[in-house]
Amino acid sequence: MPTRSARHGPRHRAGGPRSSRRGPLVLAVTLVAALTAAAIALGGSEEGARSGAGTGSAAPATSTDPGSPSGTGAATRAATPAAAALLEWAERELPPGTRLRADEDSREDLLAAGAPDDLVATDEPTGPDDLVLTVTDGSTEPGSRVVARFDGLVLGDPSPGSPSVELLDRRRTLAGAIAANPTTRAPEPAAAVLRSADLDMRLLSLLAVLTARQGLGVAAFPRAEGAEGPARSVLLDSVGGAPVGTGQAATEELGTWLEAQLPPFAPDRVEVTDDGVLLSYRYASDPDALVADASP
Template identity: 65%
Template structure:
């Protein structure tokens, strides 16, 4: 049964503001003037944590070597070459839509979110193990509470679709709409990241940056990393059916060093990420063989969250 846990983020002492990060790299990283100006206004609350080089955050040392030992008496051996080893094995069935939706909600939504579902859909979610507090929409809601709709039909025209699972659709009925000024700030940041000669991105990832369709929390973080060392952006993964700004990025390099499983540059990157403060701190950091995957839980109005902590 899915559970919903309150997340606890460690508190870190900050040693300097964003300006200190940018100033420490003068003469080493070429950054567009617009990047410095916009970052100072939009992400001044993004801090660097105390240098914790002695803290072990790496994902491990040398890869574990697989050791093959000869079979002992009574140990089954591999099937002959002309035998299909998968014969008689039942394929793994995909999770039902309601169960897949609950898994997604546990991973992608803030812990205090609630779902308002139609009667039939609500029954399916309860049968799949939905916790009571997730579907308890009869409680009073405040201005900052996130209440999403789940329907087996089409959401309203003003809604923002977050994900689709079979015939079920999760949508935000009242998404935050960025102002013209906020959209311009996004575009300026994205253009500055792309203009930096240290940025490496394949065409598909570069197209996402050019569109500026990136969550402002994530875009601010990428801009600081670009100014600090440079980045390699491999992709902006999305959940199927997601229509909002990208909230995840796969980084495959920081500066000139690759990051990912077994790469030495991974540990310093994770230490730096763990030192960030809300709303810029990623909710999930996963080290993979392809790089480091950063992601944020859904926020209805991320531009407003960044504006609240900016001068």
């Protein structure tokens, strides 16, 4: 099952990396605690594999123009490990078109590490649907969400989305139903995340459907170092009681089902490992709103 990215099309304000195409997708959250009446349809008929997986990036490692003012500064500055790590992470985890607003020193570090000017531009206008994150040397503004930490650099979201009471209740209902389902297998750290409902609604919706269909083994909810906000990655080690991962027979069936899902529920990345199958979504400021917008 290859690693996949969905990086095309206009983005939602929440920073979703996918097309706004709805397709025959229906999401009806009528799950109760035992998930016996789970009626969430992520649509995406199994013959309709989603299209348009691109190779765009949030932070391609291209060198700056030595003739430009920023290029001149970057050319004489050694790239720091923290800046290089941030750019590598951004390439994988941020939606295309993301802007980084950095203080002067942090910006020069990023340019020296290969950040393109448009990623860290300070004078380019932004619209209401653009995702703009900040990069600082360790401090964050009140109300900002830490997206990830890289040694001395902090990537933050100055305007993170906050779900309404209704959407938060929906998230808690789904998470509680998954945790309470007798087919769910999860070690205590993963079970605690489920009980807290601190999960990206895109991921939570997908897990709810898989749980209702077959049952799941959830090994972990990996997060970036220092990250705040809902978890948006999961490591599955079994589906329907059958182990998944490298060399496991059930892995192909899971991959086929995942390929048939549509945005915003289809994962941005699917990685098969010896420990299981890792599903990940790119960062979104307000994933609850993305799911609500996709529901009729």
